[in-house]
Amino acid sequence: MNKLDGRTCFVCGKYLLNNTPDDLSYLQVHTGGTMKVKPDTYHLFSCPNCNKLAHKRCWYNVGERKKRKGLFGKEWQMICPGCGHVLSSPRSKRTGWNRGYEIPGHPDTDLLELQVPEVMSWKAGSVFGKIGRAIGNFFQAVGLSSLTDPEKSSIGRAAQKIGKSIQDVADRVFKLNIPPEKRSEIRDLKCQNCGAPLPLPGEFEDAVVCAHCGTAHLL
Ligand SMILES: [Zn+2]
Ligand SMILES: [Zn+2]
Ligand SMILES: [Zn+2]
Structure with missing residues (x-):
């Protein structure tokens, strides 16, 4: 399925x-x-x-x-x-x-x-399938298993940065879902799961993982 x-x-x-x-x-x-x-x-x-x-x-x-x-x-x-x-x-x-x-x-x-x-x-077990769910105006929640391989490896790299691996990443992943021209309006990023501040990603990074709760965010 x-x-x-x-x-x-x-x-x-x-x-x-x-x-x-x-x-x-x-x-x-x-x-x-x-x-x-x-x-x-x-x-x-x-x-x-x-x-x-x-x-x-x-x-x-x-x-x-x-x-x-x-x-x-x-x-x-x-x-x-x-x-x-x-x-x-x-x-x-x-x-x-x-x-x-x-x-x-x-x-x-x-x-x-x-x-x-x-x-x-x-x-019921995959509420966060590809269909996802809009959170606020910026993020969409999707299941880790529904991501593409490149997306998963981005998350893997982001997890390593905070001393974790992809196995530590929570199944619910947040995907930034706004047009590129609006991205510059984002001043700070908060974890969509626990509210902890997320580090602003570097220029070539497309994922960050919350050090506090292990929730991944695809950017
Ligand atoms: Zn049909
Ligand atoms: Zn046919
Ligand atoms: Zn968090």
């Missing part, structure tokens, strides 16, 4: 780790009626041609194109909304979503499956 954090669906533009009741999977019930997959589950599917990833529901809504056949007939065909790759030949019928719709040629068992309760508990 780490890999999906912050990534968006190329069809609806929303986060892949977010879902709505419409996304939830149903079983194919042959006696009629509908039955939701339990626990609540939804799927992600990536185009075999362009690899773009989207909610299965978004493929259903947007990828399934309705084509007119003759005067009164219609046909369905799955076409990637990203690259135009054709995923199925025209079919006269399409299974309704609540009847256990599956992407033609790609059964649910081949798809990336997400169980809603698991996604929820994962999110």
Whole structure:
């Protein structure tokens, strides 16, 4: 799930780790009626041609194109909304979503499956994922694990300056989130966690770590 954090669906533009009741999977019930997959589950599917990833529901809504056949007939065909790759030949019928719709040629068992309760508990444990949270006007709180390698090594160097290592750095990292032209307005820096004054960084430093509580700040 780490890999999906912050990534968006190329069809609806929303986060892949977010879902709505419409996304939830149903079983194919042959006696009629509908039955939701339990626990609540939804799927992600990536185009075999362009690899773009989207909610299965978004493929259903947007990828399934309705084509007119003759005067009164219609046909369905799955076409990637990203690259135009054709995923199925025209079919006269399409299974309704609540009847256990599956992407033609790609059964649910081949798809990336997400169980809603698991996604929820994962999110609860990573409140400071890439999405972050705006603090004041300057800083955004993000998780240490969501940072890029260069960002992590900047923090590692900043930690060394105060005799610590990256292992001592708290998981909640603050990222300065203001345009460069506004940076000169900053006269002093305070630790966003404990309020202790932070040393002003040198010209080539892009991180400082609070000596008092070990909270890193990316600049
Ligand atoms: Zn979507
Ligand atoms: Zn595609
Ligand atoms: Zn501090």
